[in-house]
Amino acid sequence: MHNELFENESIPKAYMKMALPVVMGMVITLVYPQALQTLCRQGVVFLPMIILLSSFLGLNGIIATQFISDLLTTVIAFILLKCNILNENR
DSSP states (O other), rough: OOOOTTTOOOHHHHHHHHHHHHHHHHHHHHHHHHHHHHHHIIIIIIHHHHEEEEETTTHHOOOHHHHHHHHHHHHHHHHHHHHHOOOHOO
C-alpha cells in the first residue's frame, strides 16, 4: 500500500500532518464564542441600533450607538455564558 504522507518524511512530521485537523478543530472551538460576540456587536446589535438611534436622535444617536451596542452585546454575552454553563452542568 502506497502512502504519500509517510514517503520521504520523518515520522514526527507525518504525525504533525495528521494532527493538523484536530488542532484546527480545537482552535475553531476556542475562537467561536469570540467570533459570535464580534458578529453580535458589529452586525446584529450595531446596525439596527445605528438606524434606530440616528432616526430618533440624529448625530447624538450615532454617537451613543457604540456605547449602547457594547452594553447590549455584554448582556447577550452573559446570557450565552450562563446558558453554556447550565448546559455543561447537565
